[in-house]
Amino acid sequence: xxxxxxxxxxxxxxxxxxxxxxxxxxxxxxxxxxxxxxxxxxxxxxxxxxxxxxxxxxxxxxxxxxxxxxxxxxxxxxxxxxxxxxxxxxxxxxxxxxxxxxxxxxxxxxxxxxxxxxxxxxxxxxxxxxxxxxxxxxxxxxxxxxxxxxxxxxxxxxxxxxxxxxxxxxxxxxxxxxxxxxxxxxxxxxxxxxxxxxxxxxxxxxxxxxxxxxxxxxxxxxxxxxxxxxxxxxxxxxxxxxxxxxxxxxxxxxxxxxxxxxxxxxxxxxxxxxxxxxxxxxxxxxxxxxxxxxxxxxxxxxxxxxxxxxxxxxxxxxxxxxxxxxxxxxxxxxxxxxxxxxxxxxxxxxxxxxxxxxxxxxxxxxxxxxxxxxxxxxxxxxxxxxxxxxxxxxxxxxxxxxxxxxxxxxxxxxxxxxxxxxxxxxxxxxxxxxxxxxxxxxxxxxxxxxxxxxxxxxxxxxxxxxxxxxxxxxxxxxxxxxxxxxxxxxxxxxxxxxxxxxxxxxxxxxxxxxxxxxxxxxxxxxxxxxxxxxxxxxxxxxxxxxxxxxxxxxxxxxxxxxxxxxxxxxxxxxxxxxxxxxxxxxxxxxxxxxxxxxxxxxxxxxxxxxxxxxxxxxxxxxxxxxxxxxxxxxxxxxxxxxxxxxxxxxxxxxxxxxxxxxxxxxxxxxxxxxxxxxxxxxxxxxxxxx
Numbered sequence: 096x097x098x099x100x101x102x103x104x105x106x107x108x109x110x111x112x113x114x115x116x117x118x119x120x121x122x123x124x125x126x127x128x129x130x131x132x133x134x135x136x137x138x139x140x141x142x143x144x145x146x147x148x149x150x151x152x153x154x155x156x157x158x159x160x161x162x163x164x165x166x167x168x169x170x171x172x173x174x175x176x177x178x179x180x181x182x183x184x185x186x187x188x189x190x191x192x193x194x195x196x197x198x199x200x201x202x203x204x205x206x207x208x209x210x211x212x213x214x215x216x217x218x219x220x221x222x223x224x225x226x227x228x229x230x231x232x233x234x235x236x237x238x239x240x241x242x243x244x245x246x247x248x249x250x251x252x253x254x255x256x257x258x259x260x261x262x263x264x265x266x267x268x269x270x271x272x273x274x275x276x277x278x279x280x281x282x283x284x285x286x287x288x289x290x291x292x293x294x295x296x297x298x299x300x301x302x303x304x305x306x307x308x309x310x311x312x313x314x315x316x317x318x319x320x321x322x323x324x325x326x327x328x329x330x331x332x333x334x335x336x337x338x339x340x341x342x343x344x345x346x347x348x349x350x351x352x353x354x355x356x357x358x359x360x361x362x363x364x365x366x367x368x369x370x371x372x373x374x375x376x377x378x379x380x381x382x383x384x385x386x387x388x389x390x391x392x393x394x395x396x397x398x399x400x401x402x403x404x405x406x407x408x409x410x411x412x413x414x415x416x417x418x419x420x421x422x423x424x425x426x427x428x429x430x431x432x433x434x435x436x437x438x439x440x441x442x443x444x445x446x447x448x449x450x451x452x453x454x455x456x457x458x459x460x461x462x463x464x465x466x467x468x469x470x471x472x473x474x475x476x477x478x479x480x481x482x483x484x485x486x487x488x489x490x491x492x493x494x495x496x497x498x499x500x501x502x503x504x505x506x507x508x509x510x511x512x513x514x515x516x517x518x519x520x521x522x523x524x525x526x527x528x529x530x531x532x533x534x535x536x537x538x539x540x541x542x543x544x545x546x547x548x549x550x551x552x553x554x555x556x557x558x559x560x561x562x563x564x565x566x567x568x569x570x571x572x573x574x575x576x577x578x579x580x581x582x583x584x585x586x587x588x589x590x591x592x593x594x595x596x597x598x599x600x601x602x603x604x605x606x607x608x609x610x611x612x613x614x615x616x617x618x619x620x621x622x623x624x625x626x627x628x629x630x631x632x633x634x635x636x637x638x639x640x641x642x643x644x645x646x647x648x649x650x651x652x653x654x655x656x657x658x659x660x661x662x663x664x665x666x667x668x669x670x671x672x673x674x675x676x677x678x679x680x681x682x683x684x685x686x687x688x689x690x691x692x693x694x695x696x697x698x699x700x701x702x703x704x705x706x707x708x709x710x711x712x713x714x715x716x717x718x719x720x721x722x723x724x725x726x727x728x729x730x731x732x733x734x735x736x737x738x739x740x741x742x743x744x745x746x747x748x749x750x751x752x753x754x755x756x757x758x759x760x761x762x763x764x765x766x767x768x769x770x771x772x773x774x775x776x777x778x779x780x781x782x783x784x785x
């Protein structure tokens with residue numbers, strides 16, 4: 096890659112990081128933030144004694160006399176700052192043998208797994224750590240490294256044209272790298288120094304807090320205290336000591352189902368998955384083992400928005416559902432909120448503030464791209480459909496169906512649990528009024544979001560351009576989740592020549608990962624066009640071609656209708672109240688999958704005993720007339736009446752069927768249909784043309 100391309104990539108990544116910062120809170124902590132941070136790290140009288148004895152500070156003139164008055168560049172003051180910092184750290188009462196100040200000038204700072212340019216990850220000084228509970232290494236590294244970074248210091252001169260905002264963004268690159276490499280980090284501190292002034296930055300999963308400026312000459316006590324605080328104990332500088340090293344092994348401490356604290360042994364070198372963002376939920380998962388029972392679990396920790404439902408509470412509501420990941424225990428800590436980190440009162444939180452949660456979960460199999468054969472994939476796909484329906488019946492909508500959130504069940508698991516749906520961190524309750532809010536592309540995994548969800552911001556933009564405030568996107572509903580699951584299946588089928596043999600992502604599918612507009616257009620074209628030819632493995636027996644074609648046709652009808660948005664308010668108290676024919680729709684999907692399983696068994700291997708629809712009894716049955724009506728293209732999302740002021744003859748056409756709904760705003764919402772599922776023998780599947 097040439098230098099110009101590298102420069103462009105670096106700029107794009109900086110812009111992405113800036114977007115992250117913009118999505119969080121940027122808090123001006125003022126002088127209070129300076130006073131409260133590291134306030135007990137060292138007594139004031141000890142600092143006074145140091146200043147009196149210091150060779151660098153003049154108590155009479157109240158000035159660090161080694162610093163130049165008007166430097167012309169960073170290079171002019173960095174060595175002088177280094178001399179002052181070394182004197183502070185070497186003062187005997189302040190000495191900490193497990194901390195080391197390193198000047199990065201002339202050293203290559205080591206880092207891993209970064210998508211940023213190397214020069215953007217080079218601070219002027221790094222304070223390194225060793226030992227304790229957070230560092231496996233008992234020695235300091237030969238070169239500065241983010242893996243053992245405690246805090247960071249950046250030096251500039253007062254004439255630098257960079258704004259404070261740009262300095263915060265640069266400091267954010269350092270903090271983000273710490274979060275990527277240090278799996279038990281909850282906040283990171285960075286100090287910006289000039290020849291006269293200091294600022295303190297704190298980064299956490301909710302955003303950044305910055306202090307007011309501090310004159311290091313006129314207020315040397317605060318300057319020395321903050322510098323010493325950067326090298327203080329693990330908890331004070333932002334490490335979570337409940338994840339710790341002991342005798343060469345890493346452990347994680349949490350609450351079990353009885354509320355008792357238990358230490359689990361972490362398997363492997365680190366998390367099995369993590370999100371490498373600075374701001375956000377920062378989900379991180381660990382595979383652990385109970386040293387006593389030898390049972391394995393998955394521990395998941397995340398930073399949810401305080402205003403959102405807790406995933407642990409939603410999982411508790413889903414307890415006992417086959418095909419849905421099961422919660423073993425959960426732990427939340429009121430002192431682990433971004434509000435608390437800033438020293439604010441609990442009720443002073445902002446909409447972007449976040450709360451920490453750690454959950455112990457049952458362990459399951461691999462994701463769908465780890466399939467062993469086509470039958471396993473079809474059976475698991477069927478059980479995920481049931482899981483989405485069962486969650487709906489419990490009043491929960493997932494909203495983030497992706498390749499990483501649909502897993503195979505444990506070995507020899509019964510029907511209903513051969514596929515498992517996990518991660519409810521973006522789920523909502525469909526029984527609340529907010530469930531009727533329009534969809535947004537900011538929720539979900541880009542490659543698998545439905546076309547209508549991706550188009551939702553376009554609809555909002557059009558409403559502004561056309562000055563039509565009544566135009567709005569439809570709410571995210573179960574059909575969007577089902578469309579996402581369809582894209583997961585396509586993702587697997589088009590990427591593999593056979594189980595375990597990946598062929599690479601086709602170009603048209605790779606565009607699903609682009610920005611919302613490109614992804615939406617690519618998916619709309621995919622739904623509106625004949626399916627691309629499948630790899631030979633998935634063409635055997637026609638099970639997959641027939642299934643994907645049936646699903647493509649159904650989602651084309653749904654997507655075309657929902658992408659237009661609506662100018663009429665959705666009628667009903669909540670999403671569950673307004674969605675119609677839910678059980679019938681799921682029965683259709685299950686019928687298509689059952690037909691594919693039958694075709695696979697008939698053509699690929701000796702047919703086993705047909706699987707039951709579900710392990711338990713059915714809530715109801717669909718009539719052939721209802722099936723035929725839905726197969727004809729009726730969209731079950733019958734929630735909208737005609738535009739106010741229009742007659743019934745001008746109602747919006749929805750999937751070839753005019754809705755005969757009164758346009759009166761005060762009219763009652765349409766009556767809910769009984770929720771029904773359809774067994775295989777009740778679904779009149781139409782044969783596909785040869």
